[in-house]
Amino acid sequence: MMTTQNFSKITAWQTALIDAITDPAELFQLLQLDSHLLDAAKAAAKLFPFKVPREFVSRMQKGNIDDPLLRQILPLHAELIETPGYTNDPLGEAAVNPVPGLLHKYKSRVLLTLVGTCAINCRYCFRRHFPYADNNPGSAGWEKAVEYIAKDPSITEVILSGGDPLVANDKILFQLSEKLNAIPHIKRLRIHTRIPIILPERITPEFIQWISQLKQKLIIVTHCNHAQEINTAVKIAIAALHQAGATLLNQAVLLKGINDDVQTLAELNEGLFDIHIHPYYLHCLDKVQGAAHFDIEKERAQSLHKELSERLSGYLVPRLVYEAAGALSKLSLT
Numbered sequence: 001m002m003t004t005q006n007f008s009k010i011t012a013w014q015t016a017l018i019d020a021i022t023d024p025a026e027l028f029q030l031l032q033l034d035s036h037l038l039d040a041a042k043a044a045a046k047l048f049p050f051k052v053p054r055e056f057v058s059r060m061q062k063g064n065i066d067d068p069l070l071r072q073i074l075p076l077h078a079e080l081i082e083t084p085g086y087t088n089d090p091l092g093e094a095a096v097n098p099v100p101g102l103l104h105k106y107k108s109r110v111l112l113t114l115v116g117t118c119a120i121n122c123r124y125c126f127r128r129h130f131p132y133a134d135n136n137p138g139s140a141g142w143e144k145a146v147e148y149i150a151k152d153p154s155i156t157e158v159i160l161s162g163g164d165p166l167v168a169n170d171k172i173l174f175q176l177s178e179k180l181n182a183i184p185h186i187k188r189l190r191i192h193t194r195i196p197i198i199l200p201e202r203i204t205p206e207f208i209q210w211i212s213q214l215k216q217k218l219i220i221v222t223h224c225n226h227a228q229e230i231n232t233a234v235k236i237a238i239a240a241l242h243q244a245g246a247t248l249l250n251q252a253v254l255l256k257g258i259n260d261d262v263q264t265l266a267e268l269n270e271g272l273f274d275i276h277i278h279p280y281y282l283h284c285l286d287k288v289q290g291a292a293h294f295d296i297e298k299e300r301a302q303s304l305h306k307e308l309s310e311r312l313s314g315y316l317v318p319r320l321v322y323e324a325a326g327a328l329s330k331l332s333l334t
Contacts (some may be wrong), residue, residue, distance in 0.1 A: 010044055011204060012201050012279070013199055013201040014169070016053055016199060016201060017053070017119055017167065017199065019053075019054060020051050020052060020053045020119065021050075021051070021052050021053075021057065021285075022049065022050060023050070024038060024041035024045055024050050025042070026040060026041055026201045027041075027050075027052065027057065030057060030065075031062050031063065031067075031070065032062045032064075033063065033065060035076070037065070037074075037076070037153045037192060038210075039074060039104075040075070040077035041074065041075040042075075043075075043077070043282040044075030044080060044290075045075045046081040047077070047079060047290065048071070048079065048121065048123070048125075048128045050121060051119075051120060052150070053119055053120060053199050055184075055199070055201075055233070056069065056120065056198050056223050056229075057201075059228060059229065059231060066257065066265070068225075068228055068257075068258045068259065069228055070256055071122070071255075071258050072100075072122050072123065072226075072255070072258060073120060073121065073122060073123060074123065075123060075305050076123070076293065078292070079123065079261050079278060079291070079293075080290075081136045082172075083289065083292035085287060086290075086291070086292050087287065087288070088108055088223040088288070088289050090126055090131035090161060090232055090286045090287045090288045090323075091105075091130065092326055093323050095325075097332070098148065099144045099145050099148050100144070100145070101142060101316055102112055102145040102148060102149075102266040106328060107115060107154065107161055107192075108155060108156050108157060109155060109156065109157035110155055110158060110159065111159040111160075111161050111261075112145060112158060112160055112161065112165075113161055113162055113163065114161065114163070114165040114168050114172070114176070115163040115164065115165060115167045116163045117162070117163045117164070117165040117167050118167075119164055119194065119195050119198050119202075120190065120192065120194060120199075122194075122199045123290075123294070124255060124285060124288075124294045125288070125291075126286035127238035127288075128288060129289065129290075136140075137249045140146070141219065142176065145248055145316075146180070146183075146317045147236055148326070149180075149183060149186065150292065153185045155186070155298055156185055156187045156188065157187065157188040157190060158186055158188075158190070159190040159191075159294075160176075160191045160192065160223060161192045162240045164193050164195055165193060166191065166193045166195040166196075166207075168234040170204075173207075173210060173334070174210060177210070177215075178186050180215075180216065180311065181215045181216075183311060187216060187217060187315045188216050188217045188218075188219060189207070189216040189217070189218050189220070190218075190219040190220075191218070191221065191222045192223070193220065193223070194224075195224065196234065196238055196241065197222055197223065197230070197234055198219070198229075199225045200234050200237035200238075201233070203240055208240050208241070211241070211244050211245075211304065212244045212245065217247070218247065219246070219247045219248075219249060220245045220246045220247070220248055220249070221249045221250065221280065222238075222248065222250045222251075223251055223252070224272060225253055225255060225258060225259050225268070225279075226258060227268045227270075227271040228269040228288050230272070230275065230279070234275075235275050237275060238275045238277060239275070241278070242275075246266055248276055248277040249277065249279075249280035250263075250276065250279055250280055250281075251280050251281035251282075251283060252268065252279075252281070252282050252283065253284075253285060253294075253317065254283065254284055254285065254286060254304070254320075255285070255298050256293065257294075260296050260300070260304065262304055262311060265282070265304065265308050266308060266311055266316075269312060269318065270312070270316065273315075278315070279315075279316055279317065280318055281318050281321050282301075282320050282321070283321055283322065283323075284296075284298060284301050284320070284322040286322075287324060288290050298322070301320060301333060302334065305317070305320040305333070305334055319331065319332060319334070320332065320333045322333050
């Protein structure tokens, strides 16, 4: 039985989230970037809001427009270009949204879009156009999602997604897990989150207490694309999750100009394994409108994966996958 916690106080991680940088001009000033890109950054940020925590920015190299962390969050003119073959809903999620807040794409598991915001807005996000306003049902609406899960005994796993589910406060997580605890066929709870990498102070003692008392087996899937993202604070947060018994996996996205070379991928996967995160998936880019400039050809992705497999032990090599609307699982490229 979970114990009652004090949910009233504003914590350090929430303060850091509130204090995130949301104006591209401030980012340009802090990193001493060439101002000729600023107007385009402001225009792109009107289509998809700009947001990045200050501590994550501190991991970037000043004056380097090609910094691999900066490239993931910097709005560019390329986002304004309408690209054939790229859509607002590349995975066809509108067709698998039976009740607000719930996606049922795959057998045996459902995904709850717990919140519609993230701690950081990655420019390649496949849900940059997702209708979160229609999928924020409120407390009464979540009851419908839980009822849907309870009525289908084939569902054995619930995936918390978003946005980023760990933007939700502990009270929301606590209340939802209490409801899921009452459903006997739910064996696993999976959390897909970038926050342990982006905002490691979110992994508080109270959060660790919560996951330590979960009835279900807990899997946390982090999202880390480059070894430069892993600093001391991240290592401490991941160590706490590991010690609490969470199974830790990582999914990365293959991104042009950021991690599309074998040395960078090898360093990423070695770095993840060193801190108890198992490399799980390497995703080809979902063809979402506004992110085409990150994409690489599938043949190039396969070549990189082959080189990686020849360099590293098998357990350090993630599966190379892509998603397609209507498919019943991730699709392998190997």
